[in-house]
Amino acid sequence: MLNEYDHEDADVLVEAVFEALPSMRRLVERAREEGVPVVYVNDNNGDWGAGRPELLERAMAGRAGDLVEPIAPAAGTWFIAKARHSIFYETQLEYLLREQEVDRIVLVGQVTEQCILYSALDAYVRHFAVAVPRDAVAGIHPDMADCALRMMERNMQADVVEADDCEL
Amino acid sequence: MLNEYDHEDADVLVEAVFEALPSMRRLVERAREEGVPVVYVNDNNGDWGAGRPELLERAMAGRAGDLVEPIAPAAGTWFIAKARHSIFYETQLEYLLREQEVDRIVLVGQVTEQCILYSALDAYVRHFAVAVPRDAVAGIHPDMADCALRMMERNMQADVVEADDCEL
Amino acid sequence: MLNEYDHEDADVLVEAVFEALPSMRRLVERAREEGVPVVYVNDNNGDWGAGRPELLERAMAGRAGDLVEPIAPAAGTWFIAKARHSIFYETQLEYLLREQEVDRIVLVGQVTEQCILYSALDAYVRHFAVAVPRDAVAGIHPDMADCALRMMERNMQADVVEADDCEL
Amino acid sequence: MLNEYDHEDADVLVEAVFEALPSMRRLVERAREEGVPVVYVNDNNGDWGAGRPELLERAMAGRAGDLVEPIAPAAGTWFIAKARHSIFYETQLEYLLREQEVDRIVLVGQVTEQCILYSALDAYVRHFAVAVPRDAVAGIHPDMADCALRMMERNMQADVVEADDCEL
Numbered sequence: 001m002l003n004e005y006d007h008e009d010a011d012v013l014v015e016a017v018f019e020a021l022p023s024m025r026r027l028v029e030r031a032r033e034e035g036v037p038v039v040y041v042n043d044n045n046g047d048w049g050a051g052r053p054e055l056l057e058r059a060m061a062g063r064a065g066d067l068v069e070p071i072a073p074a075a076g077t078w079f080i081a082k083a084r085h086s087i088f089y090e091t092q093l094e095y096l097l098r099e100q101e102v103d104r105i106v107l108v109g110q111v112t113e114q115c116i117l118y119s120a121l122d123a124y125v126r127h128f129a130v131a132v133p134r135d136a137v138a139g140i141h142p143d144m145a146d147c148a149l150r151m152m153e154r155n156m157q158a159d160v161v162e163a164d165d166c167e168l
Numbered sequence: 169m170l171n172e173y174d175h176e177d178a179d180v181l182v183e184a185v186f187e188a189l190p191s192m193r194r195l196v197e198r199a200r201e202e203g204v205p206v207v208y209v210n211d212n213n214g215d216w217g218a219g220r221p222e223l224l225e226r227a228m229a230g231r232a233g234d235l236v237e238p239i240a241p242a243a244g245t246w247f248i249a250k251a252r253h254s255i256f257y258e259t260q261l262e263y264l265l266r267e268q269e270v271d272r273i274v275l276v277g278q279v280t281e282q283c284i285l286y287s288a289l290d291a292y293v294r295h296f297a298v299a300v301p302r303d304a305v306a307g308i309h310p311d312m313a314d315c316a317l318r319m320m321e322r323n324m325q326a327d328v329v330e331a332d333d334c335e336l
Numbered sequence: 337m338l339n340e341y342d343h344e345d346a347d348v349l350v351e352a353v354f355e356a357l358p359s360m361r362r363l364v365e366r367a368r369e370e371g372v373p374v375v376y377v378n379d380n381n382g383d384w385g386a387g388r389p390e391l392l393e394r395a396m397a398g399r400a401g402d403l404v405e406p407i408a409p410a411a412g413t414w415f416i417a418k419a420r421h422s423i424f425y426e427t428q429l430e431y432l433l434r435e436q437e438v439d440r441i442v443l444v445g446q447v448t449e450q451c452i453l454y455s456a457l458d459a460y461v462r463h464f465a466v467a468v469p470r471d472a473v474a475g476i477h478p479d480m481a482d483c484a485l486r487m488m489e490r491n492m493q494a495d496v497v498e499a500d501d502c503e504l
Numbered sequence: 505m506l507n508e509y510d511h512e513d514a515d516v517l518v519e520a521v522f523e524a525l526p527s528m529r530r531l532v533e534r535a536r537e538e539g540v541p542v543v544y545v546n547d548n549n550g551d552w553g554a555g556r557p558e559l560l561e562r563a564m565a566g567r568a569g570d571l572v573e574p575i576a577p578a579a580g581t582w583f584i585a586k587a588r589h590s591i592f593y594e595t596q597l598e599y600l601l602r603e604q605e606v607d608r609i610v611l612v613g614q615v616t617e618q619c620i621l622y623s624a625l626d627a628y629v630r631h632f633a634v635a636v637p638r639d640a641v642a643g644i645h646p647d648m649a650d651c652a653l654r655m656m657e658r659n660m661q662a663d664v665v666e667a668d669d670c671e672l
Contacts, residue, residue: 461590
């Protein structure tokens with residue numbers, strides 16, 4: 001979600017994120033209030049010297065800083081940089097989840113039919129339960145995003161729910 | 169593809185495999201003729217004592233042995249057992265491909281919107297080029313299978329082609 | 337342990353295996369009697385078409401079939417082929433252990449200062465408890481084998497014990 | 505190397521690092537001058553909210569900041585946080601190395617018979633060539649550190665050399 005929105009399809013995505021942002025924000029706030037662990041797993045855009053502070057600063061200075069500010073991770077927030085789409089691919093996330101004895105994850109962010117779908121899949125093959133609040137994920141292609149949600153629900157046993165109904 | 173077809177949705181899948189089988193078979197034969205490596209990556213259905221011979225025997229004795237026989241892997245065929253959907257998840261496949269200096273894979277088999285899609289994704293994040301012959305993969309839900317092919321083509325840069333046009 | 341013993345240092349290893357074989361055999365038998373899962377993880381020597389039956393047949397026909405026969409895995413034995421030294425490196429072993437809710441492994445086999453050491457390490461970083469029966473592992477270089485046992489004991493928290501005292 | 509040195513055996517390690525520090529520093533400087541990529545892979549000590557700046561700050565404020573300062577990674581330095589001993593275990597390092605077409609790594613740091621040995625092993629099974637400058641790694645137990653260097657040289661085909669002779 002720490003995105004400079006300077007990529008292909010960014011216009012469409014910006015609109016979708018604008019729609020989803022209030023739900024995203026409420027979920028993150030609820031998690032903090034309820035003591036549920038929150039982890040940001042964010043693309044490093046190929047910059048192996050960039051961590052949370054650098055990626056946040058760039059995203060805030062990007063073309064849609066207003067989409068970043070409401071969910072900006074404060075210092076100390078659990079943060080894992082990734083280079084590819086899935087939050088699990090050669091990252092420390094699985095180790096972190098097992099260490100924390102987490103067996104269910106709630107996916108929030110972008111892009112529904114890409115990183116969200118792929119991450120749901122990687123969680124599913126690892127036997128983590130998955131929930132996807134449909135109004136707290138943002139897609140680019142509505143038909144593929146819809147299909148991705150159906151795939152997650154039917155074939156990956158994900159709970160696809162409204163954000164406000166989502167158990168944390 | 170060494171499937172006993174005794175699972176949920178097996179009826180629909182049997183029909184789809186029946187349609188795709190001639191193309192699958194021609195691709196495997198072409199690969200052998202052209203000296204292109206062929207690897208079977210097959211579910212072990214939770215039997216950690218089963219390899220190629222056992223899984224083949226059971227599939228042949230299953231409810232659709234006629235869907236197995238035309239593409240049955242002979243002794244000596246490269247074979248990797250898997251426990252989950254993606255052919256890459258905690259298997260030796262990536263190691264094998266790198267050792268063989270393979271940088272492009274052609275996915276043939278079942279199920280289009282499940283194992284094929286997930287394997288295409290895992291190939292893509294690892295920077296292997298992917299081709300999917302649309303008539304040599306078998307799906308269960310036509311709408312999700314169609315969407316999976318579009319996802320692979322658009323978001324995973326896969327070549328989605330007719331089997332007979334598929335470069336090996 | 338399904339080894340044709342045609343590699344460098346095989347002479348020394350054959351002698352060490354001869355010494356360790358009775359303890360290895362007793363451990364495997366005890367495990368079977370006590371219902372403790374046994375998994376063979378064996379090099380495929382680069383033959384991706386070979387599974388348990390082929391690798392066993394070749395080892396039996398190798399220069400030290402008498403070192404193989406007493407611990408030969410019967411049909412149905414859990415078996416995972418590996419291409420590199422560690423039993424965990426890109427194999428299904430971790431998945432299998434988690435699925436079976438195994439949290440402690442007993443390492444038996446060869447080579448103490450190579451595959452055994454590396455597998456102990458990979459178990460340790462994954463938080464599996466490790467036991468190494470010192471008389472049921474076979475080394476090539478006694479000084480490095482001794483050091484490997486000390487490394488496992490001190491730095492990987494392994495129980496280094498006599499085979500007959502080893503809890504299964 | 506961004507270590508607060510507040511762990512068991514820290515006293516011995518501090519002395520060893522003090523010895524190795526000049527060689528470490530010269531290697532890092534040479535790499536920068538020669539345009540050879542440098543990556544810091546550092547324990548996060550279980551703090552998933554800490555990246556380069558936080559870990560550096562703590563290490564500088566620790567009991568041996570003078571061992572950190574000469575090799576402190578500047579902003580923008582490639583940096584990967586790890587939770588376990590090997591620099592490869594569920595980190596992005598392998599992806600980064602492949603993306604950069606790196607096929608040989610030089611290991612510098614601590615602890616010779618632990619993180620260095622384990623990382624050398626993980627590099628070896630992945631077919632990366634490894635060099636270990638013996639005077640630019642720091643151990644805790646001299647006998648195990650010596651043995652680790654011999655293991656790397658003999659069984660992992662590592663070049664174990666003097667730092668000033670080490671090809672970058």
